[in-house]
Amino acid sequence: MTEILTPAESEALLLSLRVSAVAVFAALPFAFAAALLLARTQFFGKTLVDGLIHVPLVLPPVAIGFLLLTIFGTRAGLGAWLLAHFGIRFVFSWTGAALASAIITFPFQVRAIRLALESADKGLNEAAETLGAGWWDRLVNVTLPLALPGIFAGIITAFAASLGEFGAIITFVANIPGQTRTLPLAIYTALQAPGGETEAARLSVLAIILALIFMTLAEIASRRAQRTT
Amino acid sequence: MSIDVSLAHDFPGFALDVRFSVERPGVTALFGPSGAGKTSIINAIAGTFRPQQGRIVIAGRPVFDSARSLWLSPRSRRTGYVFQDARLFPHMSVRDNLLFGWRRAQKRAERGEIERIIALLGLEHLQERMPRSLSGGEKSRVGLGRALLSSPDILLLDEPLAALDAQRRQEILPYLEKLRDEAGLPMLYVSHALDEVARLADQIVVLRDGRVARQGSVFDVLSDIELPAFAGSPPLGAVIETKIGARRGDGLTALDFEGGTLLVQELNRPQGTVLRVRIRAEEIMLALEEPRTISANNVLLMTVQGIRHDSATHADVQLLCGRTRLVASITRASLERLKLIAGKPVFAIIKSVTVDTQMTPQMD
Numbered sequence: 384m385t386e387i388l389t390p391a392e393s394e395a396l397l398l399s400l401r402v403s404a405v406a407v408f409a410a411l412p413f414a415f416a417a418a419l420l421l422a423r424t425q426f427f428g429k430t431l432v433d434g435l436i437h438v439p440l441v442l443p444p445v446a447i448g449f450l451l452l453t454i455f456g457t458r459a460g461l462g463a464w465l466l467a468h469f470g471i472r473f474v475f476s477w478t479g480a481a482l483a484s485a486i487i488t489f490p491f492q493v494r495a496i497r498l499a500l501e502s503a504d505k506g507l508n509e510a511a512e513t514l515g516a517g518w519w520d521r522l523v524n525v526t527l528p529l530a531l532p533g534i535f536a537g538i539i540t541a542f543a544a545s546l547g548e549f550g551a552i553i554t555f556v557a558n559i560p561g562q563t564r565t566l567p568l569a570i571y572t573a574l575q576a577p578g579g580e581t582e583a584a585r586l587s588v589l590a591i592i593l594a595l596i597f598m599t600l601a602e603i604a605s606r607r608a609q610r611t612t
Numbered sequence: 613m614s615i616d617v618s619l620a621h622d623f624p625g626f627a628l629d630v631r632f633s634v635e636r637p638g639v640t641a642l643f644g645p646s647g648a649g650k651t652s653i654i655n656a657i658a659g660t661f662r663p664q665q666g667r668i669v670i671a672g673r674p675v676f677d678s679a680r681s682l683w684l685s686p687r688s689r690r691t692g693y694v695f696q697d698a699r700l701f702p703h704m705s706v707r708d709n710l711l712f713g714w715r716r717a718q719k720r721a722e723r724g725e726i727e728r729i730i731a732l733l734g735l736e737h738l739q740e741r742m743p744r745s746l747s748g749g750e751k752s753r754v755g756l757g758r759a760l761l762s763s764p765d766i767l768l769l770d771e772p773l774a775a776l777d778a779q780r781r782q783e784i785l786p787y788l789e790k791l792r793d794e795a796g797l798p799m800l801y802v803s804h805a806l807d808e809v810a811r812l813a814d815q816i817v818v819l820r821d822g823r824v825a826r827q828g829s830v831f832d833v834l835s836d837i838e839l840p841a842f843a844g845s846p847p848l849g850a851v852i853e854t855k856i857g858a859r860r861g862d863g864l865t866a867l868d869f870e871g872g873t874l875l876v877q878e879l880n881r882p883q884g885t886v887l888r889v890r891i892r893a894e895e896i897m898l899a900l901e902e903p904r905t906i907s908a909n910n911v912l913l914m915t916v917q918g919i920r921h922d923s924a925t926h927a928d929v930q931l932l933c934g935r936t937r938l939v940a941s942i943t944r945a946s947l948e949r950l951k952l953i954a955g956k957p958v959f960a961i962i963k964s965v966t967v968d969t970q971m972t973p974q975m976d
Contacts, residue, residue: 510701511701513689514762515687516687528703
């Protein structure tokens with residue numbers, strides 16, 4: 384890889400992959416819980432919760448970055464408290480980039496998993512219940528395995544979307560090489576420098592290749608999801 | 613072991629209000645047209661549908677009592693539910709499907725018992741397969757086995773044959789008969805097909821518009837000329853329990869019943885075997901004098917018990933032969949010519965007898 388990519392390029396690529404992976408897998412349990420709540424239960428305010436989960440889809444990413452900055456900034460509030468008690472700092476750190484990506488791509492995961500849960504046969508859950516399986520038992524041994532293709536589809540779609548995140552990251556955690564300069568930020572940086580078009584083009588090709596790989600994987604996963612349900 | 617069911621529920625535009633019991637090991641059929649409330653009742657027993665009012669006791673254990681706000685979840689009711697659409701877990705092998713309930717049962721069947729049930733249902737060679745690759749009939753058998761292996765107190769069967777074609781149905785019926793005779797479990801069998809009920813059931817609960825229209829043994833209920841009035845218009849016919857009599861040398865087998873003997877084509881079964889036979893109402897002709905020169909093998913002297921005019925052209929005649937009740941369907945013209953009235957003796961010429969192939973247990 385080192386022969387094809389410059390150290391700065393591979394740094395941006397690996398950072399992008401790491402930020403997206405952490406963002407997607409850290410959000411997965413919450414996305415599953417949210418999808419389960421929306422697919423299986425009726426409660427007061429469900430429409431509101433459903434709306435809130437989908438807000439990141441329509442809100443400008445920059446606004447989300449700004450909101451995160453307000454909440455997790457180390458000068459005050461939750462950010463100061465986290466830093467004082469746990470030494471956790473999101474701002475200007477790659478974990479903050481992952482947090483921003485996780486929030487932006489959360490709706491993609493919830494939607495895919497919810498769809499899989501809703502199309503899964505409720506009768507199977509009922510059958511498991513008459514055969515003596517309790518709530519957790521049914522979740523682990525019936526619901527989860529049947530939702531697996533949907534979960535895969537959600538993971539891949541969210542991962543692909545996360546790779547392209549720009550606004551929220553640059554607003555929340557700035558543009559620090561090796562820390563928060565993911566591929567999109569590296570492209571932007573190259574364009575800011577005089578004569579950086581070649582560099583920007585190289586990075587863009589890299590982004591296109593990545594996008595193609597993940598779109599293909601997402602397509603395969605969603606086809607699998609349809610076949611099993 | 614008994615099951616007592618009483619429940620009431622108001623659906624939009626339809627009220628369910630039933631009370632019945634399943635008294636002994638054997639098959640009780642819940643019979644009625646679609647929309648009569650059959651599946652709601654079975655779901656209430658299994659615990660997947662909660663009625664507004666009622667009380668359900670399974671094997672002495674109350675599982676639902678609206679007066680005491682008692683409602684056990686489906687998982688703690690120990691009912692074996694056989695679904696119409698099998699509902700096998702698609703991501704598990706046949707073996708894992710079969711053992712799903714067994715692994716979660718409080719009192720588990722022994723290993724030998726598992727293999728016996730698997731063999732009884734003819735599933736030995738299917739165990740490693742995935743449900744997707746099974747035929748409809750095989751899926752039904754796996755569904756049956758899965759319910760049985762969960763060691764239930766009652767087996768609930770929701771039209772297990774309805775999704776199958778006629779040929780598959782004939783493939784499954786013998787297994788159900790074997791189960792009835794060997795499992796020693798009370799079975800509640802939901803059906804709208806009278807031929808299945810006639811073949812399998814001991815007791816029948818006839819449902820009509822959300823109420824119990826009639827309840828009794830299949831031998832009494834199916835031969836009742838009033839059946840069309842309370843059950844819609846199913847085909848009429850008597851179900852009779854018979855026992856193979858002394859061997860004859862003429863290519864025929866004698867079937868003794870309470871009221872006489874029927875002759876049927878030779879059966880390869882030992883003397884004393886109990887068989888259930890059916891005689892459809894259209895298969896009986898009536899005569900006032902004994903027809904001596906006739907090709908029919910079965911001519912029996914009976915007494916007319918009652919007559920029901922069921923249409924402009926036909927009438928159903930209730931017949932009593934010893935202690936056995938039969939029914940004949942004849943034309944209104946014949947009825948008038950023979951001047952049949954209750955109490956009059958007649959000769960019944962039985963054109964054909966349907967013998968169900970599976971054995972039932974010995975009567976004595």
